[in-house]
Amino acid sequence: MLKLDKPNSAEAPAKSNLSYWLSLVDEQFRKKSYTLARDFILRGLVDFPNHPLLLDRLFIVDRQWNLPIAGNRIHLVIPKESDLSFFQQCYANAEFMDQFLPMGRKNQNAESILFALKNSEFSVVQFKTKHWVIKKEEREGLPQNASETNLKSIGLASLVDIQIAHRRAELLVGIPDKEDRKQAAAVIATLLIFDFAFNQISLHKLTSIVIANNLHSQRSTESIGFIQEGLRRQHLRDPKSRMWLDCYENGMIENNFRENGVIARLSQRLLGRNITVKHF
Known part of the structure; x- marks a missing residue:
């Protein structure tokens, strides 16, 4: 105190x-x-x-930005300098980055990534972003009776373009390896961020931008509770083909979150609690 x-x-x-x-x-x-x-x-x-x-x-x-987030073997960990190599692996994966960070956002070199990792504690005030490494519990290589678990880095999650006055942020969640996406890791990570955004840090709205030709991603975004709010015509330009691309604009306001039965059922099953219920 x-x-x-x-x-x-x-x-x-x-x-x-x-x-x-x-x-x-x-x-x-x-x-x-x-x-x-x-x-x-x-x-x-x-x-x-x-x-x-x-x-x-x-x-x-707010100190809440740096509290640990965990649920059902999936952890959202505040990145440290030791996570530099994993960030570099992700940024070197062009296919993954095209989906995780819509094209048009500049690539990050090692120096800029390291600078951000060193300043991760107050990244909201400095960069208007918050990043996590998605880590999965593993027991491989440990004795059968061991109480500890290894944490394997499997993906990235972020809140970007954080708008302080409007309590709004854009959500990004991505897991490069198909094997790591099994057991609903991406869904659990998304639910954990929903819980954090609406129940811990009190955001009013989350947004998600999806390139229109990625119909699978758009269907997944809507199935988890986002509502398509619009179509941004020719909003991005593919740096390789030089073609203009449309983007779907999706949003979730707190009231939608509280009333969403899908999120309530998924969080109860995957996290063991209904995150749509606000606990005071």
Whole structure:
């Protein structure tokens, strides 16, 4: 729990002014001292509870972004520098990346990936993104009575283009190897992010962009609960063929999530709990 200092008489008038707290917070943001910025935000909220400007700033440095996420042998792990080789393998897989990151987004070199991994703790405030490595529990190579499990990296999951004021983000989930996609790993990872987005970090909407010629991906996106909201005509250009491609725009707002019977049944079966029910 944050320990608050008792203000002296000279500080009290200043602390009763919202601009005092915002200036302290924004100064720490400029210095990239995000932990101290979070402390000032929490102190400001004591004097100005539920103020939207303070809450917006708290949203991007919330500790919830870095809590572990796990369910039924699938873990979403905050990436570390040791995950660099796996990221490089994924980015080198052109077929996978064409599906995971719609074409038109620049490839990442080793230096840029490593920089992002080193700054993963506060990636929301710095890059408006949050990345996870999807890892699967394995017991291969361990004694039969061992209580521990190995975690094998099998895919990537991200929230990108995070919009703070609108509490919205685009969802990306991808597993390169067909063998690793068995046992509903991608579905479980998606459900875990739904749970995190709507129940932990309180997003209002998730979006998903699918290239229109990928009908399988579009059907899967709709079957998990997204609603097709539109068609972006000739929205992307294939860097190889130079052809213009249409994209489906899909969305899921919190109310749709809460009322979705498919998500309720899937999460109960695959995670052991109904994630559509909000627990206070």
